[in-house]
Amino acid sequence: MIKSRLLALFYSLKEIFLGDVSLYASALTLRFLMVISSLLLFLGFLASFFPFLSQEKIMQVVSQLTPRYGEVLINKLLKIYKHREIGSVFSFFISYFFLVSYAKAFAKAISRVLKEDIKLKETLLWVFIPVYLLGFSFFILVGSAVLSLLQSFIPKSLSFALILSKPLLFLPPIYLMYWFFLRNTLKPLRILETSVLFLVFLMLLNFVFGKFFIKLISLNPLYAVLGSLLSFLVWLELTFSFLLGAVVYAKKLS
Secondary structure, eight states: OOOHHHHHHHHHHHHHHHHHHHHHHHHHHHHHHHHHHHHHHHHHHTTTTTTGOHHHHHHHHHHHHHHHTHHHHHHHHHHHHHHHHHHHHHHHHHHHHHHHHHHHHHHHHHHHHHOOOOOOHHIIIIIHHHHHHHHHHIIIIIHHHHHHHHTTOOOHHHHHHHHHHHHHHHHHHHHHHHHHTTTTTHHHHHHHHHHHHHHHHHHHHHHHHHHHHHHHHHHHHHHHHHHHHHHHHHHHHHHHHHHHHHHHHHHHOO
């Protein structure tokens, strides 16, 4: 029993670093970045309707931050501001399109890893799963990374409490995410084992990247700023790789 799990773990790691899992992870990384960029565009238009972000305040801040190019930027912003209603609606549909594409790419990647088609109801694929995946991505991916960075700055007693709280916080949404796609393929107990494995992978990955980032800041803050984007992209692709690798592990055991 233990031997079969160790062999399955070795096989999943082999597929992550030497197999096609990294290709599917790269595709998911690209889709996720497209979702983030489109959502930022939508939130930018949406923020223009808030009272504390009035046109006058925005122009004043732009003039203070970039006095040399302030007039040019203000003229550009005024053109955008005049069409903010249309821009908000248009950016919303773009965000939703990329979000559904992200959900479909997610399902396709898991299908390729399982080597069998995953059949999902269209209502789930077009409404519930995209919204859940968005919340899952931000809560699990961003939340776990933030908690891992916090562990490096807080006392050891609080750091230990954070370590204990992670499984309680992250395991339920991870299990639910896998359940959406694997409920017709794997038994609930196997899905739970898959979720635990991915959580362990994620915690180890965040620990390594947290230590690396803290070391980078201590050496030179400029290096941390320049390397933060590249580090984020590498971390994001590895996270998706481990997410799919846990599915390979479960498939090998079934």
